Amino acid sequence: MGTSSAEIAAELRAQIFAGELRPGEMLPSAREITGTWNVAIATASRVHALLRSEGLATPVPGVGTVVATTAPGARGGRSSRDAPQHPQRRQHVQRPVPEADDAVAERIVTAAVSIADVEGIDSLSMRRVANVVHMGSATLYRFYPSQEHLLFAMMDRALRDWSAGDEVGTWREDLIRGHRELWRVFRRHPWLAPQLSVTRPQLVPAALVFAEWVIRTLTRAGISAEEAMETHILLFTQARGTAILLEPETEAESITGVDADTWIDERIDKLEQLSSNENHAALKSLIGSGYALDLDRAYERGLALMVDGIFSRLARTR
Template sequence: MTTPSERIADEIRGRIRSGELAPGAPVPSTRRIVAEHGVAMATASRVLDALRRDGLVEVRRGVGTVVAQGAAGAGAARPGTAASAASAPTVDDVVRLAMATADAEGLGGLSMRRIATDLGIPTMSLYRYVRGREELLARMLDTVYATSPLPDPLPDGWRARAEVCARTMWAAFQRHPWAAHVMSMTRPQVLPHGIAHTEALLSAFGELPGRLLDLDARMHLTVSVFQLVRGLGVGIEPAAQARKDDGLSDEEWMDRTLPDLQAAVDPRRHPHLVAATSADVDLTLDTLFEFGLARLLDGYAVFLGEER
């Protein structure tokens, strides 16, 4: 009896072999498969795993899962398999592949089995490189910090330094939308390359002219900056996935949705929302980041006793 994953995989194979999906064309994401076929996320992941094992699809960073070049000759060995690899993978290979997969498909498309399959090694062999998923995610996040260094030298002044730290992290989350979901504020991972970011802010708040803050205050000021960026950063990945799934920009989606929203708003009970939905308001994750950071640091200035 054919399983749902086999049936869906066969359907996509047919589209590839018929030329409907040409080399380089995106194939349905796991979320789209879930939505279109009414299956579980695990089933959708098995569909893409099967197509990768066949050599029909590949993960392309910044794009997602696409039809592999030469997919019609599916018998050819895939890069990274035992037949084509010149040597065994390294820890860096594992981390880079995991990051590329997460960049393209989100954390939902990332699993130990998936990474092992793409590397052409048994799943249990992957545990020779990392102890498990949590260590893999921590190494991925540390690599994000490593590839997003702070400027050297750092700017003088607590506010300028807080801004550069926040903007460096925001840019990193935009390049790697999954990273905000991995970062923990209550149980922080040990990230050698992330230490510099924390030190930068702690030192800035420890060098205030004429005032010495205790460590408790400096830690709260520092972590609150990171929390603001992380809190907004977790919205990047679902927004990008939604755009990929329905093919609409955020502006196009709002144009379609706005009439229903305006119809649902009662002018007598929600006059301010009526005004807001009738105006051209530029409200995006980027504007929320800039506005939120500025207002947070304005509050810091008051707390620190500085004149505005």
């Protein structure tokens, strides 16, 4: 059973009485209510009607529905004398979070990252995050006007887990160490890799920090900045491409209760049958050999091959 108009009105009413929604401020529009609570537009319209009937909301032509300046019980808001005569609709654009609210913004992002880490990105919603941090949805939207803005902040928060540390060896040793650390970040946040675009990269501050470090490390080897940038894309794509396999496998195991090894074991007879002809001799040699795909090992081997290729090319051109 979906959320009723009375339940949504009760949540907004509580925010008004708590001073989270102040006199003269915009209430969520009917369209915003339908998106946040996943209800029909008719239900959203009844929410506004309920609040108007209680004297808590009032329509403003050309603007929308706002908290009434005489809302009974509203605390911490402005008086009707101080309320703006023509309140402006809050725009859904990302705005700088006031310094005093940085801790609250970080708490919101940390909660969102925890939800995605444990339950997957599909379990994430603005309403779910608001409930976890014990905050009204309208308040949450003041910090992050949409789930897209929140996801951007989540990606930055997750990538801030990456740290290059000090330069402790050759450029080759440091390059491998830094990318192993990137793999650890992807391992810790399985939802992260699928959200990152390579062809149209998001300008995530922490991702730019990583790119700068890789390019600077490669230029230590005598590679031009242009070639270092392209090499960075190849190395990053290898890590991201391997990491994309993490979340589906975790989800499949959670749903079925069957891990990858068991899944293969249950289909070993079929695999042997399919690989029995001479055209599949290489695959047949693996079946029953004890080989099992290990993503950590696969990534490590791929990384070593790519870095060794860079090293060999440099050796040939000098």
